[in-house]
Amino acid sequence: MSFFKKISVLFVSVLFFSATVAGLMSKSASAAELNFSVTSVLPDNQIDKKQSYFDLKMKPGQEQTVYVMLDNATDKKVTVMVSANEAKTNINGTTQYDKNKIERDSTLNYSLEDIVTVKNKVVIPPKKKVKLPVHLKMPDKEVKGIILGGLSFQQKESELDQAEKDSAKENGMSIKNRFSYNLAMSLKMTDDQVEPELVLNKVEAQSINARTVITANIQNTQPMLMNQLEVNAFITKKGESEKLFKKNMKEMQMAPNSNFNYQIPLNGEQLEAGTYTADVTAKSMGETWHWKKDFTISSDEAKQLNKADVDAKDDSINWTMWILIAVGIIIVLLLLLILVRQNKNKRRS
Structure with a gap:
């Protein structure tokens, strides 16, 4: 059988297998x-x-x-x-x-x-x-x-x-x-209007689903639904203006008298120890709330979170890898040198 025929048979077999599995899955789901x-x-x-x-x-x-x-x-x-x-x-x-x-x-x-x-x-x-x-x-x-x-x-x-x-x-x-x-x-019980109120509580770094995020706990303190909630948040080093991490979400909803952790992802970036500032703006029910809150990440906390983050990019120098590469290059050069000398000796003889 030629190479192209083998590829065609393999392609048809994969399609047949995929269709069979999809059919079984749809039956199980409907049941x-x-x-x-x-x-x-x-x-x-x-x-x-x-x-x-x-x-x-x-x-x-x-x-x-x-x-x-x-x-x-x-x-x-x-x-x-x-x-x-x-x-x-x-x-x-x-x-x-x-x-x-x-x-x-x-x-x-x-x-x-x-x-x-x-x-x-x-x-x-x-x-x-x-x-x-x-x-x-x-x-x-x-x-x-x-x-x-x-x-x-x-x-x-x-x-x-x-x-x-x-x-x-x-x-x-x-x-x-x-x-x-x-x-x-x-x-x-009554038709009396309730004034909306949102509060920013604790801001901290957490590991959620093996990924590091900054969480800003937002609380609805009133017995009313907060509809069409929009939150825009960014993180800076304290005293600096560069936005290190940010996130904007719209069309959220908060239950009466409830709170949730608004997550700001690091997107694989390493978290450094230090003091940061969270700048958070929330809009809902025709009202706007703006908060700034400082929080500190210790050295041990940063190491643990970075180690647990499956998306974290390790910017440190991997000395072990470079040493192995250098040793490999030296071995290759030595082998080439031996081969060259052996070749010269053969020519002389």
């Missing part, structure tokens, strides 16, 4: 999608009736039960795990309604988790619907702003594991996916 649907039953005190999430106007001390319809369209029973969660802001500047490990903010006085009572497990028979009651008990004291959170629904882990085993037997391949449905819930 792993949600096996149930979630629909809110909106009550009379729904503020915005065009929304599908709960947006309720309530009174101090009021108790109310709202309902969520869970629909199982499959031929097998579906066990759904349910949780009520307070809204938080993740590191990407997005409001998160699911169950997570983000710490509760110090300014949050009333959490949806303390207001909602709901079953943590619901079994939906095959081809059936279940009307799930969600009980609300508002604080006795009048609260300004909104109490925001969500209801999270996810199929029981053991049922998903079994479905994946069945899929692996059928397709010869299994992909582990986990999907959840999050239904937002916003509660408020």
Whole structure:
């Protein structure tokens, strides 16, 4: 077989293999999608009736039960795990309604988790619907702003594991996916306006996902959503004007009474010990906040972060490498010298 024929056969084989794997992956992914649907039953005190999430106007001390319809369209029973969660802001500047490990903010006085009572497990028979009651008990004291959170629904882990085993037997391949449905819930008592306020807390260097970043902790101290948030930040050496690291992000959103670490990447640059200044500007809700905060990186901290950073560019001289290269060059020169002498001796003889 000629060289070009071998290349053609190899190319067709790779295409066939890629198409086969793609087909199996699409089957596994579709099998792993949600096996149930979630629909809110909106009550009379729904503020915005065009929304599908709960947006309720309530009174101090009021108790109310709202309902969520869970629909199982499959031929097998579906066990759904349910949780009520307070809204938080993740590191990407997005409001998160699911169950997570983000710490509760110090300014949050009333959490949806303390207001909602709901079953943590619901079994939906095959081809059936279940009307799930969600009980609300508002604080006795009048609260300004909104109490925001969500209801999270996810199929029981053991049922998903079994479905994946069945899929692996059928397709010869299994992909582990986990999907959840999050239904937002916003509660408020008054229409009084809340003045927006953002605060810059600690600025420091951290290692996140094996990469060094400067984090500026921004906090929303008020019970209101901060929409269309834009943050522009840059880092300089203290007393200098050169922008060493910078980042600008738009269209973020912060949950009420929450905080998040705005990340400024180093993009592989080495972090030096010293004192730096973070210059941060935030814009949202027609307001602008501007902060400057100094922070110090110790020598040990810089070494540890640079060592852990997989993208860090090492600008130091690698003496070991240069010594090995020099030794190699010397050996080659010696060998050439020996060969030249041997050649001369042969000619003389």
